Amino acid sequence: MNPLTYIPQLFSSGITIGAIYALVALGFVTISRASQIINFAQGEFVMLGGVITFFLLKVVNLPYPLAALVAIMIVILIGFMMHLSVIYPLRKASILILLMATLGASIFLSSTSGLIFGTLPKALPSFSGEQPLQIGEISVLPQSVWVLVSTFILLIFLYLLSHRTLLGKAMEASSTDPLGADLLGISRSLMVFLAFGVSAGVGAFAGILITPIFFTSYSSGTLLGLKGFVAAVLGGWGKNSGAILGGFVLGMVESLSLAFIPSGYKDAVAFIILLLILYFRPKGILGSPFIDSRRW
Amino acid sequence: MKRIPFLIVSILILMIWVSPAYVTEKSSYKIGVNLEFTGPWAEVTKTVRNAMVLEVERINKTGGIDGHPLELLFEDNGFDLGRAAANMTKFTKDKEIIAVVGPFEDNLQATTRSIAEREKITNIIICPSNPMVRALKQKWAFNIAQSDIIVSQKLVDLSLARKYKKALVFHAAHPLAQSLAEYYKKFGEEKGMKVIVSKETHKPTDIDMTPQLIKLKPVIEKEKIDAFYACTAGPPGPIVCKNLKTLGIKIPILGTHAFGFGFIIALGGEAMEGVEFGAGKPVVPDQLDENDPVRPVILDFSKRFMERYGVEIDQIAGHAHDTISLIYEALKQCQRKVTRAAFRDALENTKGLKNCHGIYNYSPTDHDGLSKKDMVFIRIEGGKFKRMKFPGFE
Numbered sequence: 001m002n003p004l005t006y007i008p009q010l011f012s013s014g015i016t017i018g019a020i021y022a023l024v025a026l027g028f029v030t031i032s033r034a035s036q037i038i039n040f041a042q043g044e045f046v047m048l049g050g051v052i053t054f055f056l057l058k059v060v061n062l063p064y065p066l067a068a069l070v071a072i073m074i075v076i077l078i079g080f081m082m083h084l085s086v087i088y089p090l091r092k093a094s095i096l097i098l099l100m101a102t103l104g105a106s107i108f109l110s111s112t113s114g115l116i117f118g119t120l121p122k123a124l125p126s127f128s129g130e131q132p133l134q135i136g137e138i139s140v141l142p143q144s145v146w147v148l149v150s151t152f153i154l155l156i157f158l159y160l161l162s163h164r165t166l167l168g169k170a171m172e173a174s175s176t177d178p179l180g181a182d183l184l185g186i187s188r189s190l191m192v193f194l195a196f197g198v199s200a201g202v203g204a205f206a207g208i209l210i211t212p213i214f215f216t217s218y219s220s221g222t223l224l225g226l227k228g229f230v231a232a233v234l235g236g237w238g239k240n241s242g243a244i245l246g247g248f249v250l251g252m253v254e255s256l257s258l259a260f261i262p263s264g265y266k267d268a269v270a271f272i273i274l275l276l277i278l279y280f281r282p283k284g285i286l287g288s289p290f291i292d293s294r295r296w
Numbered sequence: 297m298k299r300i301p302f303l304i305v306s307i308l309i310l311m312i313w314v315s316p317a318y319v320t321e322k323s324s325y326k327i328g329v330n331l332e333f334t335g336p337w338a339e340v341t342k343t344v345r346n347a348m349v350l351e352v353e354r355i356n357k358t359g360g361i362d363g364h365p366l367e368l369l370f371e372d373n374g375f376d377l378g379r380a381a382a383n384m385t386k387f388t389k390d391k392e393i394i395a396v397v398g399p400f401e402d403n404l405q406a407t408t409r410s411i412a413e414r415e416k417i418t419n420i421i422i423c424p425s426n427p428m429v430r431a432l433k434q435k436w437a438f439n440i441a442q443s444d445i446i447v448s449q450k451l452v453d454l455s456l457a458r459k460y461k462k463a464l465v466f467h468a469a470h471p472l473a474q475s476l477a478e479y480y481k482k483f484g485e486e487k488g489m490k491v492i493v494s495k496e497t498h499k500p501t502d503i504d505m506t507p508q509l510i511k512l513k514p515v516i517e518k519e520k521i522d523a524f525y526a527c528t529a530g531p532p533g534p535i536v537c538k539n540l541k542t543l544g545i546k547i548p549i550l551g552t553h554a555f556g557f558g559f560i561i562a563l564g565g566e567a568m569e570g571v572e573f574g575a576g577k578p579v580v581p582d583q584l585d586e587n588d589p590v591r592p593v594i595l596d597f598s599k600r601f602m603e604r605y606g607v608e609i610d611q612i613a614g615h616a617h618d619t620i621s622l623i624y625e626a627l628k629q630c631q632r633k634v635t636r637a638a639f640r641d642a643l644e645n646t647k648g649l650k651n652c653h654g655i656y657n658y659s660p661t662d663h664d665g666l667s668k669k670d671m672v673f674i675r676i677e678g679g680k681f682k683r684m685k686f687p688g689f690e
Contacts, residue, residue, distance in 0.1 A: 009543070258496075
């Protein structure tokens with residue numbers, strides 16, 4: 001069988017999952033831009049977004065848009081609380097210890113979610129019907145279109161936030177030059193606090209977008225978080241544009257690789273790519289403001 | 297020195313309290329339960345626990361076994377091999393414990409089964425176990441649920457009844473699904489079907505099967521496949537059905553007995569319509585034949601389960617009921633001389649015991665209990681499980 005015949009369809013399925021990786025990667029980057037912390041609980045924000053929306057929709061019986069909005073708010077609050085209870089008390093500790101702390105928070109969040117909302121996977125209804133759209137040879141779910149459009153809008157929003165507002169600039173300043181930011185009177189802890197809120201919100205948004213297509217269970221955040229991290233490194237650690245590019249590239253490569261290798265190796269592809277990137281271009285595709293290439 | 301009389305009195309009181317002369321009830325028969333109460337199976341094991349507690353309380357209310365109450369000791373193994381083995385060892389060291397139920401997960405059972413074999417204690421396994429382990433024909437391990445062999449035979453019957461000539465099997469990459477696929481191919485080809493087992497597989501954690509299915513789509517079209525067998529369990533089942541629909545592949549879908557749970561329909565929604573499979577009778581407690589020998593057992597259990605917990609029974613609750621019922625009968629057969637060995641022999645001699653999932657017959661060569669006749673054909677219709685009957689195939 002000629003692999004070329006199914007490449008367009010693989011391509012379209014790769015774009016959808018790529019958009020999700022991009023959103024998770026964005027969450028990583030938002031926090032690391034403000035504080036250089038790698039927040040491994042990012043995947044859990046995605047999971048919580050889906051699971052809490054499901055709870056509000058099915059148990060509390062809120063209308064869908066309201067349930068989604070409230071869920072995003074709750075996850076943002078969880079993000080704030082995570083900063084106050086985990087990151088802030090450890091603000092003088094080394095990055096490595098903070099990394100461990102976020103891993104701990106990730107295990108805490110997923111187990112708590114399992115206890116409160118149950119361990120069975122959950123599916124949300126699609127935003128607009130389940131009938132696939134036929135575009136030439138390719139069939140696409142309407143939800144995939146939603147994912148792409150929403151990701152695009154969110155990207156514009158985040159771009160404006162980080163490049164056009166004082167807040168975004170202050171966040172970036174506190175990351176790239178902590179001493180300078182301190183001297184200018186920017187509260188670094190406040191910036192990290194806000195960054196946690198933003199990345200929790202982005203994560204929850206991604207969770208709501210994907211739960212209709214890929215079911216969310218209490219444990220599904222971990223793998224998504226790892227893939228998002230790979231995407232962020234792949235694109236260029238610390239760059240919003242890098243996270244987006246990395247997400248889409250990873251999604252496509254994973255999907256397209258199936259045309260040539262057996263599907264059992266699908267998850268390995270992501271990590272092999274990460275290794276190759278770390279060997280040959282450690283600062284990622286677009287380059288990273290945090291990694292000085294001369295050192296390599 | 298003033299305290300000595302006080303001490304003597306308190307020791308006397310304690311002695312009276314623990315002295316057997318004052319215990320009016322007979323000592324209880326203890327069964328260890330070593331299950332994954334936390335982790336991915338938490339919800340399933342909760343059902344098991346509820347059903348077991350319900351049955352044990354009923355037995356104890358009606359006088360227990362010759363006046364001895366039955367007692368369950370629950371230990372959580374937390375989905376962890378080390379803890380499962382530690383729990384098992386702990387249970388075997390407690391001489392009062394007669395048998396151990398669980399665990400669920402394949403590799404965990406493999407370990408507890410070998411401990412059971414070494415320590416000579418009965419290990420009752422609820423879920424269909426790893427075929428490679430089951431093939432060891434262990435003396436002390438008994439299985440409750442339908443084996444992969446009878447599930448595959450039942451599905452071949454369904455395929456024959458539907459007159460499917462060619463089937464494509466898309467199986468998950470774990471031992472049970474692999475052996476289901478292989479047995480389906482073996483039994484199907486014995487009956488003149490053509491069964492293609494796909495080289496593409498999926499993992500239980502995969503969230504999107506579209507890429508694999510895109511690769512299979514040309515095969516389905518070129519080979520003119522009649523039925524697509526989604527040989528998997530848990531969330532991947534509905535994911536495969538949804539992805540097939542998205543790709544516009546219109547083909548009858550066959551599933552495994554693991555499709556017979558309400559949450560599968562809740563996840564898959566419309567995409568699950570028309571999926572057919574063979575499953576245990578508790579999936580459709582109200583659609584059994586009037587003369588079905590196990591109908592009264594299921595109806596009675598489902599009524600009591602509903603009253604107590606407010607939910608319908610499912611296959612897992614049925615397995616839990618059957619476990620307790622088998623233990624109860626075996627203890628009765630022991631004729632008051634209950635030892636671990638006597639219990640094992642009694643359990644192995646169980647013949648014609650009517651339970652939720654069917655009629656159990658254990659023998660020295662068969663520790664699986666159930667047969668093909670104990671399953672029914674199910675079709676998902678209108679978001680519900682509907683029983684199907686085919687003349688000549690049951």
